[in-house]
Amino acid sequence: MTEAYEIRLRRVVQHIFDHPAGDLSLDALAEVAALSRFHFHRVYHAMTGETAAQAVRRIRAHRAAHWLLRTDWPLAQVAAAAGYDNAQSFARAFRGQFGLTPAAFRKSGRDTPPALTLRTGVPLMFPVTIAERPALRLAALPHRGAYHEIGKAFQQVCAVFSARQLWDQARGTVGVYYDSPQSVAEPDLRADAGIAVPEGFDLPSDLHETRLPGGRYAVMTVKGPYAQFPQAWDQLYCNWLPCSGSEPADSPPYEFYLNDPTDTAPAELLTEICVPLK
Missing domain, CATH: 1.10.10.60 (Homeodomain-like)
Structure with a gap:
C-alpha cells in the first residue's frame, strides 16, 4: 500500500x-x-x-x-x-x-557585485578552495534535458525516500552533471539527481546507483538562489580553472546541496560546486 x-x-x-x-x-x-x-x-x-x-x-x-x-x-x-x-x-x-520583486531579482542576478577578484582582474562571484572530498555512493534517477529542470527528478527521488522512510540513511543531496551546456544540445544534456547513501544501503528498485570518486576537488561555495548557477559554473571553469595551475580529472563534476529548499529561503541556500582535479 x-x-x-x-x-x-x-x-x-x-x-x-x-x-x-x-x-x-x-x-x-x-x-x-x-x-x-x-x-x-x-x-x-x-x-x-x-x-x-x-x-x-x-x-x-x-x-x-x-x-x-x-x-x-x-x-x-x-x-x-x-x-x-x-x-x-x-x-x-x-x-x-x-525577498525581492521579480524586477529587482532579475537586476541583482545580472549585476551581481564581485565577492572575489582574481589577479587577472576577472571577478568571481564566490570563493573557490581545493579540498579532499570522499567518494560518494548515490541512490539516483537520471535527468535528460535542461539542467535547470532537474528539480523534478530530485522531487521524485525525495518522494521515494519520504514514502519509504529512508531519510535516516541519507547523507546529502547531490546533482551530477555529465555534459557541457555549451557543447551539447539542451534536450541531450545528461544528469543524475541523487541522495548520498552508505555502502550497506539497499537501493529501492526504481533508483539506480551512481558512484563518484574521492580525491582532490575544486569547490566553489555558492550562496543564494539556484537560478544563478549557470553564471557560477561559467566563472569556475572560465576564470578560476585557467589561473589555478590545476587540470580537471576524468570524472564528472557535481553539486552538493547543503540545505533544503523546502524550508530555506532562496537567499540562504548553500551549494558546493565540485570539480574533480588530477
Missing part, C-alpha cells in the same frame, strides 16, 4: 513541474493523485513534510527565477508561464519566496 501512495505522490510532483501554469488547485491535484480531496492534503503533507500548496508556490517561484535570469521575457510573460493571473500577484508571491 505504501508503494501505491508513493506512485501517486510522484505523479503529483511531476504534474506540478510539467504544468506550472495549469490548474494546481487542491481538487485538481487530488484528481491527479486519484485520492479523495478530503484526504489528499493530509497524505501529501504526511509523506513530504510540506503542504501541496506550499510545494506549488515553491516550484512556481523557482521556475520563474530561472526564466527571469535565463530569458529576456517580459515580466508579464514570466508571470503567465509560472501560473500567475497577473503581474501583481506574481510579484507578491515571488517576493514572499525570494
Whole structure:
C-alpha cells in the first residue's frame, strides 16, 4: 500500500513541474493523485513534510527565477508561464519566496557585485578552495534535458525516500552533471539527481546507483538562489580553472546541496560546486 501512495505522490510532483501554469488547485491535484480531496492534503503533507500548496508556490517561484535570469521575457510573460493571473500577484508571491520583486531579482542576478577578484582582474562571484572530498555512493534517477529542470527528478527521488522512510540513511543531496551546456544540445544534456547513501544501503528498485570518486576537488561555495548557477559554473571553469595551475580529472563534476529548499529561503541556500582535479 505504501508503494501505491508513493506512485501517486510522484505523479503529483511531476504534474506540478510539467504544468506550472495549469490548474494546481487542491481538487485538481487530488484528481491527479486519484485520492479523495478530503484526504489528499493530509497524505501529501504526511509523506513530504510540506503542504501541496506550499510545494506549488515553491516550484512556481523557482521556475520563474530561472526564466527571469535565463530569458529576456517580459515580466508579464514570466508571470503567465509560472501560473500567475497577473503581474501583481506574481510579484507578491515571488517576493514572499525570494525577498525581492521579480524586477529587482532579475537586476541583482545580472549585476551581481564581485565577492572575489582574481589577479587577472576577472571577478568571481564566490570563493573557490581545493579540498579532499570522499567518494560518494548515490541512490539516483537520471535527468535528460535542461539542467535547470532537474528539480523534478530530485522531487521524485525525495518522494521515494519520504514514502519509504529512508531519510535516516541519507547523507546529502547531490546533482551530477555529465555534459557541457555549451557543447551539447539542451534536450541531450545528461544528469543524475541523487541522495548520498552508505555502502550497506539497499537501493529501492526504481533508483539506480551512481558512484563518484574521492580525491582532490575544486569547490566553489555558492550562496543564494539556484537560478544563478549557470553564471557560477561559467566563472569556475572560465576564470578560476585557467589561473589555478590545476587540470580537471576524468570524472564528472557535481553539486552538493547543503540545505533544503523546502524550508530555506532562496537567499540562504548553500551549494558546493565540485570539480574533480588530477
